[in-house]
């Protein structure tokens with residue numbers, strides 16, 4: 001019997017995970033198992049409920065990305081009932097998802113990823129966290145919290161609550177954007193852009209500092225998945241794109257047809273299924289989703305500063321890029337786009353238009369798919385309803401499903417690098433950016 | 437001496453913790469306390485002695501019960517943080533698992549309700565805890581605060597501009613209590629404190645603040661007996677208590 005290493009709880013992870021690494025007697029990596037709790041309870045208890053309730057129930061799947069669930073759910077109902085929502089409603093939903101993208105990405109980068117990168121992975125765990133950043137480099141921590149709060153408060157002021165909002169509903173959104181709120185937040189946008197540009201610089205500094213480590217650790221060639229709108233990076237709507245490990249786009253298909261190319265694999269040790277590219281099969285077709293895959297599948301970003309940031313990223317790490325640690329940088333590129341989009345949308349002359357909801361929404365029989373990009377990857381809600389609009393079946397493919405298979409592959413690579421190749425003894429980990 | 441705080445999640449969506457981090461007084465809070473255990477943002481894996489333990493999420497298995505007992509021994513005060521921890525929360529919709537409030541297993545010293553708790557309630561509760569006081573919550577139901585309640589008896593036009601209603605698109609309608617319009621609203625059996633967030637968007641309350649009392653079964657029975665429910669609605673059991681599980 002070889003050694004079994006259990007890491008539980010995994011800290012700083014949005015969700016409750018457990019990592020098990022099995023080693024053989026001669027310290028070879030036998031198996032890596034990464035288990036995460038699932039959403040199947042939600043699928044089950046949605047059944048038998050009026051479908052219009054789904055957008056209010058499903059955000060509770062994840063308090064880090066409630067808006068993507070709220071919107072994927074609303075879109076699935078729209079689709080099932082054949083509702084074409086007013087233009088302004090779509091813009092307001094986009095405003096919500098971009099604001100949420102800002103706060104989630106800022107939170108993830110600063111609270112979950114940056115502490116390792118800034119203090120160095122070997123720093124004392126007691127300070128290697130966002131609290132430590134605030135203490136050692138107050139302006140960094142405080143800037144991050146400021147970014148997060150502006151976006152978070154916008155959602156609260158406009159959509160009722162920042163976490164688990166209820167503003168989006170079948171046929172549009174409940175509330176037009178009051179001019180007063182628009183004006184208030186327009187005033188904050190310059191500050192937000194400034195803070196974000198500062199974040200880009202910080203990310204670049206961190207990446208350059210650790211470039212050798214980043215180019216080595218965990219690099220695993222996988223299929224990638226994400227949404228693009230005519231090839232352009234888009235988190236609210238578009239086609240599902242799949243890229244093969246060499247960088248070729250092999251799928252660019254309407255979300256409604258996801259079942260044709262998306263396979264779900266049930267593992268014995270994790271409640272979350274692993275998603276793979278069906279034409280290739282499991283495990284070779286395992287794909288990865290999230291910020292870096294989103295950038296990998298896109299031809300370009302939607303907004304100018306973000307597009308420039310994408311080009312810079314590609315110059316340094318190449319395209320396609322399979323270095324998992326680059327996700328942190330990709331997150332910042334997406335953050336920039338979200339900030340620029342939020343500003344554009346607030347400046348849109350029609351954004352306060354009051355035609356935001358269809359008035360003739362009738363429950364009926366149907367099947368609908370709602371797909372958006374959540375901060376951690378592709379998110380699909382798929383519901384079926386009977387003639388009274390009652391859900392008869394629900395299928396949820398959440399970001400975790402789309403990335404957990406890929407993450408596990410990365411963990412395997414890492415475990416091999418660490419235990420077999422003893423890579424940590426060979427590569428030089430640079431001194432931390434902030435000495436502890 | 438700074439108070440020692442610990443924060444943990446059981447079965448949860450992490451929404452309460454996210455709300456805490458985005459609180460305007462979060463930096464102050466970090467300054468004022470000694471955070472000893474908070475796996476969401478820290479790597480510390482051991483549970484230590486502390487003054488206040490905030491627990492997010494409901495209880496679904498034995499491991500968690502063991503953990504709760506351990507926490508109870510180590511913490512001077514244990515607070516149910518959010519509706520899941522206080523009343524079971526959203527998983528009460530499930531018939532497959534039983535998401536229970538933590539108070540089913542250990543004695544608690546207070547709750548901070550809401551899904552997630554409204555920022556004002558959360559901020560005030562933290563201040564109370566920091567000052568070693570009891571958490572003070574609104575002891576009224578949502579209708580008490582509701583701008584629509586006036587219309588239940590009287591019938592004059594109140595112009596509340598922030599209020600939307602199904603008909604707002606075509607004509608100016610008089611905002612009316614949802615119950616009067618035959619739309620289910622859980623305001624009467626829900627604790628006030630959220631600033632009527634849903635109502636102000638033109639959406640009825642779904643009860644996410646949870647009930648006023650820990651023992652709320654009779655309140656729900658009374659409420660249900662007042663409603664003349666359509667047969668269709670009767671089928672969807674837990675729409676009336678989406679966040680709590682009465683003993684019906």
Ligand code: SF4
Nearest residue numbers: 449451518519520551
């Ligand atoms: S109370 Fe609501 S926000 Fe808090 S953990 Fe439960 S579901 Fe999430």
Ligand code: SF4
Nearest residue numbers: 579582613614621623
């Ligand atoms: S039932 Fe609902 S709408 Fe009516 S007064 Fe109470 S909270 Fe307001």
Ligand code: SF4
Nearest residue numbers: 630634641642643644
């Ligand atoms: S109105 Fe009801 S459902 Fe909405 S936030 Fe308040 S308590 Fe929760």
